[in-house]
Amino acid sequence: MRRLGSVQQKIPCVFVTEVKEEESKKRGCQQYQVVATETVHPVAMEANVECAIATEKLDGTCCYVTVYNGQPYLWARLDRKPNKQADKRFKKYQHVHRSCKGFTWNVEEDFKTVPETWIPAHRVKHHDGHPLPDEHGHIPGWVPVERENKQYCWHSSVVDYDVMAALVLRPSAEDGERLETAAVPLAELLEQTLELIGTNVNGNPYGLGSKKQPVHCLVSHGSIRITDPPPVNFQQLCSWFRESPEGRVEGIVWHCNDGTLIKVHRHHLGLRWPDGDSCLGDRPVVIHVDGPVDEHNSSTTDLFSSFSRLNGQCFSRLRDIQFDL
Template sequence: MRRLGSVQQKIPCVFLTEVKEEKSRKREFQQFQVVATENLNPVALEADVYSAFATEKLDGTCCYVTDYKGHPYLWARLDRKPNKQAEKRFKKYQHAHRSSKGFTWNVEDDFKMVPETWIPAHRVKHHNSHPVPDEHGHIPGWVPVEKDNKQYCWHSSVVDYESGSALVLRPKDDDAFLELAAVPLVKLREQTLELIGTNINGNPYGLGSKKQPIHCLVSHGSIRIRDPPPVDFQQLWAWFQENPEGRVEGIVWHCADGSLVKVHRHHLGLTWPEKETLFGGRPVVIRVDETSEEFNLSKDLFTSFSRINGQRFSRIRDVQFNPERIVHFDHPDVSPEVA
């Protein structure tokens, strides 16, 4: 599959948007909604969205793999945000002008401190050697995920730096089913991925449980929309509402020039998550081989998956580590196995 664009910045909506003074469906404490109009965003038109590659937008938290201490490392998303005084000034300006255009930041004084290891995301503009905030008043960036940082414990659970591996969920055999595998971090270098699982964003895909939490990474752009609807407001709305393939959080279009545009169900006034998500219902096979000489069993999650290596599940939400479980697999091309 061709290499698709990485997610380093906030992705614009495929439609022009407007702000409605109604409580947000997406964010509990937000007293306004950003909704799509029926007019296509000029950015999408310029990038020829009609010829773009449509992929599923997954509901997790964004990660990045790049070098740290001379080795490929997983990095967590950390946007640098304004302090209380600057945020108040910014909101007041936005309310008065209905836009953030023309607002002046003092980057040295207006923003909260970040760890010394923090780096700005790609394409963040700079002025006088300082990164410039985006239209939302944030400076997108990354921090390396280290073993002893409790704030990123779920990120840390999906990587083993001693073996140089990460737990990745990816399509196999022309998307017939998914494979959860231990993938060398070096093969993920400069990719962005979505961390999903039990303790991420309310776990819309039903992975694991409190007793046995399950987390994994999914490379951005790897989960294609098999028969995407036309890029049209009404047809997209109907697809999300009526098509079984539309039980997804949203669509991200990867354009030929590297641009990314998206639509989220909330942009169209629709709810998320669905009770039964399309992704959570996909079949999966486990490929985490404990017999590999390079594999290090110091990670609980890696160890747990290695014990069910080769086991197949009819839905990823059914994955569990009970060795007595009989596994049923519905795909005709893959035989069922007994654990």
Template sequence: MRRLGSVQQKVPCVFLTEVREEPSRKRDRQQFQVVATENVNPVALESDIDCALATEKLDGTCCYVTTYNGEPYLWARLDRKPTKQADKRFKKYQHSQKTCKGFTWNIEEDFRAVPDSWIPAQRVQHENGHPVPDEHGHTPGWVPVEETNKQYCWHSSVVNYEAGLALVLRPHSEDKGLLEVASIPLLELMEQTLELIGTNINGNPYGLGSKKHPVHVLVPHGILQVRNAPPVEYQQLYSWFQECHEGRVEGIVWHCNDGTLIKVHRHHLGLKWPDGDTFLSSRPVVVHVDRRTYDPASLADSHKDLFCILSGFNGEHFNSIRDIQVENC
């Protein structure tokens, strides 16, 4: 698996896209949508996409692991966004020009304040010492997930800083058809990006946990390989998403040998998401969360702690991640 470092400003679509005058299916309040044409993006061809590693695109929220105050820490995605006035000016330009390109931002005045601990993503460009926004007016970045911050309580549930552990969903090391939920050292995830998925993230398309007993996990980016991936051709990809069992995913991200990432989302092809059961939810899973790797007594409320709860299933196999019902523990 490739280590991705930090989030790029924009991952291009595998196909060239066009803008249509109808409400976006993906972004609220966006009165146009970006759809794929049948022409392969030259960026994909230049990066030799036919030899790239195809991986499942997950529907969650992006995270990053790096140091904070000298310790391995989970960081949550936080884009620096325009103020209301600047955003209104941007939307007016966008509507009149039918494009985001060419708009000029006042870098020092047009953006909302972010926490002092905020850092921009690694590939964000800078101008006069200030991070420059992407074409949508957002500057991708990160804030550390501190256990006392209720805004990131679902992020906090998947880390135990005292033990230096994170709850991760990944393929089993010996059986690639089997998934495992495991507690692993944060040190093993350093400088990687991951997707947080679960009960309270993006409508929970994977069916994890319940509102009364939420379950969340981290999934390292690029770790869920698409087996027998379709050729990069519009109609074959469309048919794969529509007809194949493995095609019940939000999208594909190709990891090219030159480090370029290329993606396609079902929305690009005019397809619904989610659409019935997802492929991830159909895969068998085993739990490997051993209570001996940390001290439950050090937790403020250990009977509600997800590490403690999942340790009650240590070694158990389930037909699907949806079957891990923590209220039964």
């Protein structure tokens, strides 16, 4: 099985998009929304999207595993954004010109400060040693998830630096329909991007855990395949999202043979998300968290300990995972 592309940049929509002057269904404070036309994007055509591998677009927050202080580490997504004055100038330009093309940034002065440990994402363009913003006015980047940083407490819950492992949700090697939760060595995840999903992330569309017993895990991008994807056609995609049991997902990400990533989100098609129970949350799951985790009773995180106590247990649905208090 070939390694699928990591998510370091914004992924283009499979269709050409346009801006509508109406309140966004995705972001309540946004007074416009980006919707898909029925025209397939030239980038998708050039990358031969019809022959790409279709995977589920996951609704969480993006993470990255790379080296920090000489060892594999989990990093959280942190985009460097414009300060208030620069953002106001940028939005005014967008409103007048109906586009952000041609806007000039002062990269040294227009952006908020970020931690010293921050690194720009792969393929961010630079000028005179400074990373440049993308078309949305953001500079994509990463910060290491350190234990003492409360801002990233849910990220911290899925990684144990004492045993150098992370809690990963992935398809079971034994049964294609079943998922498994496993403690995976961070070294095996190096240079991968993953999605953190769970109780306290993005409104928990997968129904994982509860406030008393939060459940979080990482899912490698591209690991949840869509077995019978619809053709890249506006009407057929709309029908698939509405009617297919497999279509109860936030969207599709296509991994093209040349490494290009292309996506479509339900909101691009004017469809709601979440809309009832998710396909992922309804899949059966087996817990495989054992080995070194059990040997570090005092140092393992609560989530690792809770999962290790369920080792070997099966649940008919992912969202049915419960820990005994």
